[in-house]
Amino acid sequence: MLKEKRQPFMTPVEIVRIIASAIGVKASNKQLDTFAFKYDQPYTLASSLFKESISVPLSKFISKGFSKKLEAKFESMMREYIELVNSTPMDGITRVETEAILTRWILDTIAVEFNLFMGKVIEGPNYLMRNNLHPNGITQAFDWLSSNVEWWDSFLKFIPKEKRHRFKLWKSNDELPKLSNITNIPDYLSNSEVEGHEWEKIKVVILAARFIDNLQRNYADIYPEQLVNVDVLSLSQVEQYIWHLKSNNQVWLKSLGEQGLEIDYIFYKKGENKELSDADRKQCLKTLIDELEVSTFKHPKFNMGYWLSWYRARWHALNGELKEANGHFKATFEQALFFAGPSIPEIIKEALSIASSLKPTPDKAFIKRLKNSAILFGIDIPLHKEDKSQLEANRFDSVVEDWELKLYAATFHKHFPPALQFNDSSSNGAQRIGPLLGSFKQSIEPNFRSPNKKIVVGDTWGKQMPQIVYFSWMNCVETVSQFINTGVNVNALSDSNESALLFSILQMDVLDHGSSMDDRLFKLISSIKHSEGVVNTKTSKKELLPLVCAVDTGRPEVVAKVIEMGANVNFRGNTDKQSALFATLCKIGIIKRPEVLKNLIKEHPLNDELLDTIRRHSNGLMGATLDEVKRNYEKCLQDPMFKNITDSGHNLIVDRVKEFMTLDDMRKIAQLLINAGADANASHNTRINGFTPLMLAAELDEVELFEAMIQKNGDPLITAEHPETGRLLDCKHIAFAHQSNKVLRYLVSQQK
The missing domain is CATH 1.25.40 (Serine Threonine Protein Phosphatase 5, Tetratricopeptide repeat)
Structure with missing residues (x-):
């Protein structure tokens, strides 16, 4: 695409393409050329192409550590860049005017990342502070290697003559090293006893030098001839430059x-x-x-x-x-x-x-x-x-x-x-926003002649559901029994993927103060054979899953029956994507530490996952996109009445858990799930990214459940990342932090 026809802002894939070219790995992925100037891109494309064309080659041939650092840097720079794209109208600006400064920012950012890795991780040379004694990066790299790697000079003496000549070409700027050349340096001398991590350090030092030399060689219009103490360009400076350009077009x-x-x-x-x-x-x-x-x-x-x-x-x-x-x-x-x-x-x-x-x-x-x-x-x-x-x-x-x-x-x-x-x-038709309201029971009569007929319910908007699903929702046990006697299809679903089985379980939902706590409908519905597909079907919006909802009844016999009906114990449910085992341990946590739950709810950050949950449960009243939901929810938080209502709701949850759930029953449910193959190592992104059921058992000092999970391949050495400190935590760290003495004693006993 001609530069004049390109948008003034670059696409993320175009940025990946520039980085790959500057590092020297561009040829490994032709998709970069194909998608660089396609502005309508899948949101995952740039990240996946960065991994394929940059991270994987660097990880395989140079250094896994540097590859991971560079990947993390790319993700953070893209977040900042997209914020700039979102906030800056480019009316009156052309790509011709922005190409150089955007490219400079990209390359400066990567150069800084190279330099940080040099300084903090391997204590290598500072390429951004090069003195006039070094005409290029490779010269600086080789001088540093001579001073800091004791065997480097000997290595240079004993390698074949043609290899020394190649190094000479690099130092004289007559040839830019290829990634394959740098990768193969350890092979220049056979039977070398140098350890792999030392070669990794050397290869990163030379790769960084190659990157710097490439800036001088192929980006002469952006960088000065001698890269000596060049000021690094920030994204805020790019923004200032763009607004300066805009002032000329007013x-x-x-x-x-x-x-x-x-x-x-x-x-x-x-x-x-x-x-x-x-x-x-x-x-x-x-x-x-x-x-x-x-x-x-x-x-x-x-x-x-x-x-x-x-x-x-x-x-x-x-x-x-x-x-x-x-x-x-x-x-x-x-x-x-x-x-x-x-x-x-x-x-x-x-x-x-x-x-x-x-x-x-x-x-x-x-x-x-x-x-x-x-x-x-x-x-x-x-x-x-x-x-x-x-x-x-x-x-x-x-x-x-x-x-x-x-x-x-x-x-x-x-x-x-x-x-x-x-x-x-x-004018468009009726809008499906807000709660589904209607007279329901009073207005709808069962049609036993056509038991599988679907009906539309609701006055505010219409929802389509099979009769057996509707009357299960209404907890009409006798009516449902009559439908079953007619041979009705118990596997039928509503237009939101709700089943009669799901509604029979929700009648016993401890967390819903409006539930009847009546198990008659469940006993009736679960006595009929269901397809495993329906047993494992989540509702389309709130993502309610029968097995996870069964956990919320606090009744082991209900969970056991749903497992018997074919539930996959490792499927996730609810908008927070919990496994049934993790949900069970969370309820144990509420019973043992109710005040902790209240504090966690109050301190929960208003992140994307919470906003999505609010959107799914508010059915459009809070907005259709997350920015709208956030804006409306923050307004609600300013209202004292809203705070009182939410606090009352949280207190009600704790009170109902205390009333209808017991530690013994929840432990029995957890054991049922463990015996059925529930994954103790399943990663959950809750308070701490990567938290597992085994970690939660360690936190709660549930030593019997912890031991049962260990016996079923639970791994106490798996780590989760603390969201604030970035520290990696395993089960031992978690148990120590929460004074879980029983679990700590068990872990110590396993080390003997």
């Missing part, structure tokens, strides 16, 4: 901005334009948009077409022409990526509402692209799908779930309110 941008403001005024200030009828307003907007098109064509090099496409998309949306609006939103989306700054999230949200509202079917291909970009730009998070192959991970339902489609469609009126639409017929 004259013509001002006139375009005034046209845009006039269009916005008529679009969204209908009440202040009472003299305009809807028909006049519609025609006036069309005329103004046509005039904007003429103005943008006067400045074609600045890629301002996204403004025009966006206004046309909105015009068609307000006119009820969703198919046409969707087409214009595709153009807007493609033109705005890595260009439109703060407008990108709004464009994505509006486009999602349109693409999801199309009849007869949503535009799933476009929705998947939009969701990928929403994740990339930090306004949403990916779905966490367990046990998915790479092919399955790329499927639509691994990126977007059905409940999200309904939620996106439900935001249509938020973005395009009926009051602003040009005519009544352009």
Whole structure:
């Protein structure tokens, strides 16, 4: 792609390509060339390509330690970079103006990472403080090796003549070392007794020097001829430079901005334009948009077409022409990526509402692209799908779930309110937002002649479910019994993947103060053979899993029955992705340390996972994207009444656990799960990343369960990372920190 046609901001894959080329590994992955200038990218692409084309070669041939450091640095620099992309509109800026400074920032950042590794890890040379005695990095590297590796000079004497000549070419800048050349240095002398870690250090020193020399050799337009004490460029300096460029374009941008403001005024200030009828307003907007098109064509090099496409998309949306609006939103989306700054999230949200509202079917291909970009730009998070192959991970339902489609469609009126639409017929249908309300029991009669018939329930919005699922939800035991006698399909699911089995378990949910605690329905439903698929089906939005819900009953006999019915004990449930064993130990923790739970809830950070949980449980009332949920939830936190309600809810959970659960029963449940093959080493990202059921048992001093898990291949040496300190913690550290003396004594006894 010609530089003039590229967006002013680089894509993450283009950044990977620059880094790979500068280090010398670019040729190993042709995908970098293929995807570098495709602005609509899967959110995982850059990270996976970085691993494939940079981390893996470096880890294999140079140093695993440096490879991991560089990978972590790439992830952190991408987070900062995407923040800049999100906050900085590039109106009036071209790639020609930004190419050099962005490249300089990328290369400076990697150079600093090399240098930090040199100084902190292997105490190597400081390439950013080179003196005039060293004309290039390789010379500095070889001098350092001579001074710091006692056998290096002898090594140089005894290697073959042609190898010494190659080193001479490197030092004279006549040849830039290839990665393969650096990798093979240990082979220059056969029967060497030098240990591998020493060679790793030497290879990193030379690779870093090669990187520095490459900057002088191939980036002469960015770097001075002699890299002596060059100032490192920060991302904040890049931002300052961009705003300086923008200040030079204010004259013509001002006139375009005034046209845009006039269009916005008529679009969204209908009440202040009472003299305009809807028909006049519609025609006036069309005329103004046509005039904007003429103005943008006067400045074609600045890629301002996204403004025009966006206004046309909105015009068609307000006119009820969703198919046409969707087409214009595709153009807007493609033109705005890595260009439109703060407008990108709004464009994505509006486009999602349109693409999801199309009849007869949503535009799933476009929705998947939009969701990928929403994740990339930090306004949403990916779905966490367990046990998915790479092919399955790329499927639509691994990126977007059905409940999200309904939620996106439900935001249509938020973005395009009926009051602003040009005519009544352009209004979209009912919005599936908020709780499902209705008279239910009083209004729906069972149809035993058609037992498998599905019904639509709810007054606020409609939910489709089989009759047996609905009457199980209502805990109508006698009615469900009659349906079973008719041969009804007990495996039928609602449109949210709810089953009669799930609702029979939820009748005994200790954590729900509205549950009946009645086990009659469960005994009835579970007496019928179910398919294992249904037993292991999670609901689509709240991710309720029958086995994890069975744990929340506190009844060992219920858990045992669900396992007997074919439950996979290692499947995860709930929005926090807990295994049944981990959930069981959490309840033991509540029973033993109720005040700790309250403190943990109060101190829980408002992270993406919590925001996603709030979104799934609020059904659109708090927003469709995480940035909206966060903004609305933070408003709620300012309300004293909201705090009182949430505190009461937390106290109620503790009280009900005390009333309906016992330590003996929860320990029996844990033992049932362990005996059934529950993974004691299953990693959970809760308070501490990588926490396992075995670690939780160590924290709670549940020595019998701890020992049972050890006997079933539980590994006490697995570590989890503390979120604040980054310290790696194993079971012994955790037990010591929580004064779990029984577990500590057991661990000591196993060392004898």
